[in-house]
Amino acid sequence: MTKLDHEPEAVTWARKKAGLTKRALAERVGISEQLMGEIESGRRNATPANLLKIADALNCPIVLLERKRSVAPDCSGGCAVVGSQAEGSARRRSRRSSPGSGR
Template sequence: MERPADRRSRTAPRRLHHEPEAVTWAREKAGLTKRALAARVGISEQLMNEIESGRRSATPANLKKIADALNCPLVALERKRHSATPG
């Protein structure tokens, strides 16, 4: 029997390291499917789906691999940080 503590959460992580929409946009612009991009990066198609949907945060290493595979700057995929004080 499954206990509540054993269930995996389906909610988005509190802090993403990437912009999911930017990853999807760059992948589509490169003409790749999620499966093809996942194969180039060396991750599962399921993980690629979770990264693009925002359900899992891409590790810094995987985000770099994704940027390299898409031939785009890493900064284009990174989560934008907003300062707490107006500048």
């Protein structure tokens, strides 16, 4: 399944808060009622352009409708964790176990 760029529940909440039906919101955005339902249920991803139109039609900031990023960026190219507690612990362990350290 494709990762969604929007929060389906937030779209539904904002639409209901605005007092609109799916049909009325779909008409304002210029998409079908079926597509609006699929966006709200999470079966389809809203394009960035449609998400912006939805936010405009609901008079709400687009950030309210966007998927919250809780995962760190892809580090497949090699990310370094700098200054972390784990890094400091690893350095202390390696110093204790190194030959000639007297520990």
